[in-house]
Amino acid sequence: MAVRVLGIDPGLTRCGVGVVDVEPNRTARLVDVVVLRSPADLDTPRRLARIADGLEAIVDEHRPQAVALERVFARSDVSTIMGTAQISGVAMLIAARRALPVALHTPSEVKAAITGYGRADKAQVGAMVARILGLEQVPKPADAADALALAICHAWRTGGAAGEAVADSRRGPADDAALTPAQRAWLAAERSAAVSGAARRVKE
Numbered sequence: 001m002a003v004r005v006l007g008i009d010p011g012l013t014r015c016g017v018g019v020v021d022v023e024p025n026r027t028a029r030l031v032d033v034v035v036l037r038s039p040a041d042l043d044t045p046r047r048l049a050r051i052a053d054g055l056e057a058i059v060d061e062h063r064p065q066a067v068a069l070e071r072v073f074a075r076s077d078v079s080t081i082m083g084t085a086q087i088s089g090v091a092m093l094i095a096a097r098r099a100l101p102v103a104l105h106t107p108s109e110v111k112a113a114i115t116g117y118g119r120a121d122k123a124q125v126g127a128m129v130a131r132i133l134g135l136e137q138v139p140k141p142a143d144a145a146d147a148l149a150l151a152i153c154h155a156w157r158t159g160g161a162a163g164e165a166v167a168d169s170r171r172g173p174a175d176d177a178a179l180t181p182a183q184r185a186w187l188a189a190e191r192s193a194a195v196s197g198a199a200r201r202v203k204e
Contacts, residue, residue, distance in 0.1 A: 020151045036051050
């Protein structure tokens with residue numbers, strides 16, 4: 001049975017988001033890919049909200065079974081690393097509220113999984129993503145290809161899991177019995193909440 005993984009290449013200006021279905025034989029199929037954007041002239045809270053709205057819409061539309069994020073590393077550009085870390089936190093919160101497992105993968109792990117070489121450049125990663133998914137063109141911009149690479153890497157390395165059972169609103173009472181108390185609490189809260197504003201996708 002295929003596993004559906006949401007890959008996120010976090011960024012405050014551009015956030016790549018890719019959804020793939022991966023079969024046990026490692027065959028992968030593109031479900032959706034988009035780059036969410038927030039304008040630099042907005043203040044940080046509103047930029048975070050803009051990206052969060054888009055992430056919530058995609059999660060609720062496609063119902064992934066796991067979320068894969070790029071692991072944040074320290075860089076010389078403090079503003080860039082801050083924005084990346086802030087969006088990573090937003091993505092983790094959205095996943096946690098839906099009891100979705102989250103995994104972090106380093107860029108070298110993703111490159112090695114996709115191309116067989118941990119120091120591959122973005123062009124090589126993009127070309128392999130297109131080949132794996134059977135696409136005629138490489139997803140653009142690079143944030144889109146990177147998000148898809150994260151999702152494929154996670155599915156290939158783990159089978160889509162992140163250590164705990166997956167819970168989502170499609171489960172029935174029999175499925176819920178297998179969850180931990182914490183997962184059941186998350187699921188009950190999610191089912192009873194009437195959260196508005198997550199049905200729209202923000203692409204601007």
